[in-house]
Amino acid sequence: MLEINNLKVSTNGKLILNGISLSFSDKKVYAIMGPNGSGKTTLAYSIMGHPDYRVEEGKIFLNGEDITQLQPHERAKKGMFLGFQNPVEIQGLPVLSFLKATYTSVKNSNVSTYVFNKLLKSKLEEVGFGSELLNRNVNEGLSGGERKKLEVIQMYVLEPTHVILDEIDSGLDVDSLESVAKAIKSYHTKYSSSLILVTHYARILRYITPDKVIVISGGRAVAEGGPELADKIDREGYGWLQQVEGS
Numbered sequence: 001m002l003e004i005n006n007l008k009v010s011t012n013g014k015l016i017l018n019g020i021s022l023s024f025s026d027k028k029v030y031a032i033m034g035p036n037g038s039g040k041t042t043l044a045y046s047i048m049g050h051p052d053y054r055v056e057e058g059k060i061f062l063n064g065e066d067i068t069q070l071q072p073h074e075r076a077k078k079g080m081f082l083g084f085q086n087p088v089e090i091q092g093l094p095v096l097s098f099l100k101a102t103y104t105s106v107k108n109s110n111v112s113t114y115v116f117n118k119l120l121k122s123k124l125e126e127v128g129f130g131s132e133l134l135n136r137n138v139n140e141g142l143s144g145g146e147r148k149k150l151e152v153i154q155m156y157v158l159e160p161t162h163v164i165l166d167e168i169d170s171g172l173d174v175d176s177l178e179s180v181a182k183a184i185k186s187y188h189t190k191y192s193s194s195l196i197l198v199t200h201y202a203r204i205l206r207y208i209t210p211d212k213v214i215v216i217s218g219g220r221a222v223a224e225g226g227p228e229l230a231d232k233i234d235r236e237g238y239g240w241l242q243q244v245e246g247s
């Protein structure tokens, strides 16, 4: 169970999250939607403990433990994972070395290269993507879609229990969207994690049905509902929010 309680977060001196309270139960799927600039990425970063995002008020609990002050790597060790909206390029760092280093750090496990490569091979079979990305450097020259696939591969390797994926569907063509969505769904089913999908569009939610859709606007959670809310947003956009917020 992941809970955020009255969270107020600022960055560069500007208050972005304005008192958000949400709870994410195990084995459930949540979709977080909202207009551009509404604070979705800030929420994802804050949950993961990004140092540029300052918690002014409120708390974050993981299975009852207050993790508000923990560093991102400490949260990762507790089973949290954030797939970035815009994964950054790390020039000259081979994907294999990167994955092994993060695995070693998050799992506190000093595996040999031989053992790790075997593990990686079985993970790739599970995830259902080809192995081409393993021969590249981290995000260097990768397309938007390939970057997102690499985030999903990382998730499979690290085996987190609480997963947040920030716009994992952006930059994917139709075929990649389907394979990425299937990989995420099957991960969620196997490892029974709580899954938070930050997304602009309902299209990924056609493959992974959310238990709850939460709409964020102006740094607040302003509406929630079932999967039909995502379809309404796809059809109508966010114009109706003004009425909700004004009421």
Ligand SMILES: Nc1ncnc2c1ncn2[C@@H]1O[C@H](COP(=O)(O)OP(=O)(O)O)[C@@H](O)[C@H]1O
Pocket: 011, 012, 014, 016, 034, 035, 036, 037, 038, 039, 040, 041, 042, 043, 052
């Ligand atoms: N590092 C930052 N410095 C200044 N403003 C930021 C920073 N990060 C986010 N913001 C601002 O916070 C607001 C919310 O941004 P973000 O969380 O990225 O929204 P979303 O992901 O919903 O599009 C925006 O107005 C954005 O410009």
Ligand SMILES: [Mg+2]
Pocket: 040, 041, 042, 085, 166
């Ligand atoms: Mg964002």
